[in-house]
Amino acid sequence: MIPPLALDIDGTLTTSSGRIDPRVFELLPEWDAPVVFATGKAFPYPVALAHFLGREEVVIAENGGVAYVDGETAILGDPAAPRAVVEAFRERGGEVGWGDGDTVNRWRETEVALSLDADEVLLREVAAAAGGDVEVVDTGYAYHVKSTDVSKGKALERVADALDLSPADFVAVGDSENDVSTFALTGESYAVANADAAARDAADVVLDDAYMDGTADVLKALRERAE
Template sequence: MVPPLALDIDGTLTTPSGRIDARVFELLPEWDAPVVFATGKAFPYPVGLAHFLGRPEFVVAENGGIAYAQGETTVLGDPTAPRAVVEAFVARGGEIGWGDGDTVNRWRETEVALSRDADEALLREVAAEAEGRVEVVDTGYAYHVKSPDVSKGRALEHVAEALGLDVDAFVAVGDSENDASTFAVAGESYAVANADTTARDAADVVLNEAYMDGTASVLATLRERDDRGE
């Protein structure tokens, strides 16, 4: 049987322009094992992706702040300190950067995400004053202010337990520093070619192909192994 998957979304299931690659809709609906979407996005986004793929909604959202499987939501992150830090950042002249509406944070429950146009130096300065109660993670798409004890890897462990699986049965694919914790607990891990240094260093394999090209190559390899009975 093919293994269960833990897949990041942005930079992993997308094109270089940030769109969901059409091959997601060809390769994932019929994958014969659980697929967990593990993302920095707010909870509704990976749930929506699973829904439109016709797959069970197995989700790690907000960099591990929320885990969802078998109809149960587990909130692992506390938004109190992250929100206070961002309020202090704004009070000192910083801007969150998403413009009117801010749909990036509207449904976000456990952390705050800021545009990469935000003043990173000021943000990290304010975060440091919180004395270890928050950390800032640069995913390449946003700066996430979150609790330091929250991670995708920890949340994946919760989802695996809910599914009755060992977490090291999973194959993980990702591209960013927030995927390093997933790589640490999964049995096998791949960083796509566009991955940042932290993800590359944490992965078992760094792929030659970038974005969905890399992820598709992993899925093809896993299918071939299954066909050979390995």
């Protein structure tokens, strides 16, 4: 049988330049099982991707801070502590780094994302001083200040239950430390070749190819195995 999927977006369904790879629109619209887009991006991004693929909108956003399934949105993270950390970071001269518009955070509900140009040392120092309830996650695309209680894996448990599935039924593909919690729960997990060390160590398989090249190989192999 075709397995359900838990797919990261950036670095996993994209090209090396950050664009959605066109093969996403060839391989995923007709996937005969649930597809969960599990991303560090704010909620509108994975919803839009599912919409334009013509798929049911089943998403995990903000590294597990927001989940959407069966028409219901669950806010799983408390934004107060992350926002306080970023405010203290600013007071000490730090900059979030996205400019005046900051569309990266405009729709973000449970965490704050900072540019990789931000002062990582200072940010981690401020987060550590706030206690153990907040952490900084480097996804390779941004520094995410989030609650330690939030993860993609915990959100996947909620989504899978709503779909009458187990997380172990899923195949996960990702590229970053924020995918480690998902890899720990799914029946199979794959890190694309561009994945960071944490994701590579946690995955069942590290793929030979990077970005969507690697993901496309997994999807084609899963389909062939099911036939």
